[in-house]
Amino acid sequence: MIAQAIFIIILGAAIYLFAKNAAKIRRNILLGKDTDRSDQSAKRWTVMAKVALGQTKMVKRPVAAVMHFFIYVGFVIINLEVLEIMIDGVFGSHRIFSTPLGGLYNLLIGGFEALAVLVLVACIVFLCRRNIVRLKRFTGTEMTQWPKSDANYILITEILLMTAFLTMNAADYKLQLLHFGHYVKAGSFPVSSLIAPLLPNGAGGLVITERICWWFHIVGILLFLNYLPYSKHFHILLAFPNTYYSNLNVKGKFTNMASVTNEVKAMLDPSFVPENTGEPARFGVKDVKDLTWKNLMEAYTCTECGRCTSVCPANITGKLLSPRKIMMDTRDRITEMGNNLDKHGKDYDDGKALLDNYITREELWACTTCNACVDACPVNINPLEIITEMRRYVVMEESQAPASLNNMFSNVENNGAPWKYSQADRFNWADKD
Template identity: 85%
Template sequence: MIAQILFIIILAAAIYLFSKNVGKIRRNILLGRPADRSDNPALRWKTMAKIALGQTKMVKRPLAAVMHFFIYVGFIIINLEVMEIMIDGIFGSHRIFSKPLGGLYDLLIGGFEFLAILVLTACVVFLCRRNIVRLKRFSGTEMTEWPKSDANYILIIEILLMTAFLTMNAADHKLQLLNFGHYIKAGSFPVSSLLNPLLPDSAAGLELIERGCWWFHIIGILAFLNYLPYSKHFHILLAFPNTYYSNLHPKGEFTNMASVTGEVKAMLDPSFVPETTGEPQRFGAKDVTDLTWKNLMEAYTCTECGRCTSVCPANITGKLLSPRKIMMDTRDRITEVGNNIDKHGKDYTDDKTLLDNYITREELWACTTCNACVEACPVNINPLEIITELRRYAVMEESQAPASINNMFGNVENNGAPWKYSAADRFNWADAGIDK
């Protein structure tokens, strides 16, 4: 009875804390500017099913895809077992699904065990890739101590959870064989039975191990749940809405700024009166709140895998730009803005901005807008949109483009071409004759 009450308290506290932190992230995301992504729900569901659920963009790197798939499927399916553990915890029952499910239960538990060992293996492989093989993709200027530790913590926690799960099953199995107490014969244990020789033979010792692992496993899961909002691992949740709200236009298409259209029309036709919509907004983005909520959602979705940076032509050739850093900077800055609001109230502003305090001009101007980063992201994050918005601010609000870019602007404006040629010479190419 005491165990049940304790369990319910821990569960309630974990859920409360988690919802509170998720609420904060939601609030932070909604600090962004509006963007309409409500069109074409059928295609959106399809995109989400394909890219988040089906993980179709992962297959480009087969080993990572297979390993990740193990962890992903393991995570989702082992959750069925977690459901049973929750119910047992609340009602003080033991393996409550075993009776109603009968033979299917054995099959399920056996299946979970295979998944658990696959997850465990995948986590070990991932740890090796990060810490022993040291794949280039997992390093870079933005991969400082915290992002690196974060990745390792996630893998270690998962290994611990799976180990506890298998040890718990092994002890349970042994107790079942002893016909001890309420340990009814339930489940099959193809993997964990290999651990049997390592466990004690006394019922008391086994029960201690079984209960210990049970508590460690479930408290571990609840703690992990509460780690998510602080971690890159949050992608397991946001990958779904983030792909649902994907950009459905061709990647080459950049947004046309409606605020500019009004002004340009007024310039070309003096009788045109642009619609005024309240407070005039900044052109482009200086800080994170000038970005759209979708940009901010993407920042929280990023799991720092570095596929974007590894295909970025600027980064490959040694430039400072790293698309992953753009996303991480955006996330860190919006989190900082959110924390400021919590501490100092809604209207507080510090002296920092995304541009300059986080992302430098040098990074900004190294981008070739080639869309390789956008293509590479397994969850459809678009770092290019943020880069473009920052450029728009630098150019239209500050007139701070590199001198040669300003020359190009001048040429387009005066000659209708990015080079210094006269518009009158535009047709000279035909002078050489076509039919020669």
């Protein structure tokens, strides 16, 4: 009874805390500007099914795709086992699914064990790639101490959880063989039966081992749940809404700014009366609140895999720009803003902005708008949109474009071509050859 009470308290506290932190992230995301992504729901479900559920964009890098698939399937399916553990914890039962499921239960537990091994292998391979092989994709200026540790914490936690799960089963298996207490014959243990010989033979020691692993496993999962909102690992949840709300247009299409359309129409046609669009908006993006909620959702979805940066032509050739950094900076800044909001209230201004305090102009001007980063992202994040929006601010609000681009603008404006050629000469090509 005491164990049940403790379990219920821990479970309740974990769920409450997680809900609170998740709500805070939701609030932060909604600090962004509105954008309508409520159309074409059938197509959106399809994109989500393919990209998030089916992980179709992972396959461009096959090793990572296979290893990630092990962890992903392991995570999703082993959650069935977690459900049983929760029920057992609340009601004080033991392996409650074994009786109603009968033979299927053996298959399930056997399957979970096989998956647990695959998860273990994948996590070890991932740790090696990050810390021993040191893949280039996991380095870079933005990969400071915290992002590197975050990745390692996640992998180590998953290894510990899987080890506890298998050890628990091993102890259970041995107790079943001893016909001890409530440890009735239930489940098949293709993996844990192999580690069972390493465990003590006495029933007392086995029960202690089984209980310690049981508690370690479930409390570990609940702690991990509460780690998510502070970690890049939050992608396991946000990948789904983020892909649902994907940009469904072709990648080459950039948004036309409605606020600009009104001004241009008024300029070209003095009799034009613009619709009232409310308060005059800032052109482009200076700080995260100028971004849309979708941009901010993407920032929280990013799991820092670096596929974007590894295909960025600017980054490959040694420029400062890294699309991953654009997303990480956006997330860090909106988190900072959310924290300011909690601490100092709505009207507080910390004097900082995404532009300059986080993202430099040199980064913005290195982009070729080639869409390689957008194409590479396994969860349809668009760093290019943030770059373009920030360029818009720099150009239209500050008039601070690089001098050579200002020359190009004035050529385009005065003679209809980015170079200094007369419009009257535009058809001369027809007279040559």
